[in-house]
Amino acid sequence: MLYYTLVFLVIALIAGVLGFTGIAGASAGIAQILFFLFLVFLVISLVMGLVRRG
Template identity: 55%
Template sequence: MLKWSVILLVIALIAGIFGFFNIVGAAVGVAKVLFFIFLVLFIVSLFTGRRGRSL
């Protein structure tokens, strides 16, 4: 999924260069949503991740 965020960022940058502002807005919006979803999932995985057995 992180790959999709990077792809959308590249699409937004290329579209911005060519002046397609509607495409830029949509791609940036989707990229922001994916970024925050991944951020929340990362924080949750930090707290609920597997820990090694202590002896």
């Protein structure tokens, strides 16, 4: 999931440099959503790992 976040971030940066603001905005939004989903899954995974040990 983090891989796709980086891919959309790179697409947003390239589109922004080339002047495609609509594509850049959409790609940046998708990258942001995927990044926060990644963080949520990371926290859930860490909590579940701590619960299993205890």
